[in-house]
């Protein structure tokens with residue numbers, strides 16, 4: 001593969017110098033294109049959804065196939081996101097070092113890499129899981145790359161709510177891989193992630209809004225300010241918690257899940273309320289009130305899905 005020869009940290013040394021070796025992209029740079037940390041939680045929702053669907057162990061082979069293919073699909077979405085956004089990524093401190101922005105990996109090579117991952121993932125899910133799992137994964141890719149990144153991210157503050165649907169597909173991939181179809185409970189999992197995403201992202205966006213403002217991305221706190229953002233976070237936290245307990249009333253899950261959802265959700269509401277009160281009192285957003293909610297949002301989702309899996313295995 002060709003690479004744009006760019007020194008990661010400093011201008012390239014003179015060609016005559018013995019150290020004048022171009023910096024080549026390594027596998028670590030390609031790995032960085034796939035946003036591995038974000039995928040870890042996406043995959044967690046996939047794997048726990050598989051256990052929920054199977055009401056037990058879904059089988060080692062299926063777990064391996066779906067995990068690798070799920071990583072490849074979400075990773076491919078991350079690669080195309082970085083290709084499309086390389087201009088804005090370059091201008092923000094948090095993202096300036098990405099291999100597509102720095103030119104370390106050319107657009108062409110990134111596109112070849114991303115396409116290979118997506119085609120491989122689709123084929124693997126189709127052949128070794130179920131066709132529906134393959135379609136759900138492709139739908140997640142399409143929603144993230146086309147709906148969120150290409151269309152909504154730069155045009156409306158609703159980007160997170162609508163584009164966030166991308167992150168709701170991984171549980172459907174896991175469910176469909178086990179059962180070959182999607183029932184009401186699978187769609188509940190989709191909806192929980194849907195309403196959770198704004199809480200997760202806007203808590204972070206409040207802290208990095210100036211970067212978004214500088215590059216002209218219309219994230220909610222940039223467009224409508226902190227007060228509306230914390231109010232929306234509070235509303236979405238309430239929707240999330242209410243929705244999370246609803247599967248109990250459809251007898252899809254039992255007491256273990258119910259108690260966990262109430263406890264985990266209760267703390268999500270407390271942290272959202274603290275942030276709301278802080279900002280509504282006229283104070284500027286401080287890391288000490290926004291960071292706990294952002295970090296806890298991820299623990300919340302991870303543990304809620306574990307609770308669902310444990311409940312359906314033990315009580316199912």
Ligand code: HEM
Nearest residue numbers: 037038041042045094159160163164167168197201204298
């Ligand atoms: C529209 C939807 C979403 C947006 C805009 C969004 C945005 C972000 C951003 C900007 C970060 C900070 C990453 C960094 O520091 O570079 C982040 C972190 C993270 N997000 Fe999201 N996110 C979304 C949905 C999701 C979903 C659905 C999941 C998983 C279910 C998820 C999991 C994570 C994780 C695990 C991190 C921590 C990564 C780290 O520590 O580097 N996100 N998110």
Ligand SMILES: CC(C)=CCC/C(C)=C/CC/C(C)=C/COP(=O)(O)OP(=O)(O)O
Nearest residue numbers: 038073074077137140141144166167169170
């Ligand atoms: C099943 C399947 C393929 C699902 C894909 C879902 C997926 C990859 C969701 C990712 C959500 C996410 C990291 C958004 C951040 O984008 P951003 O562009 O706002 O963040 P950035 O500024 O860090 O690039």
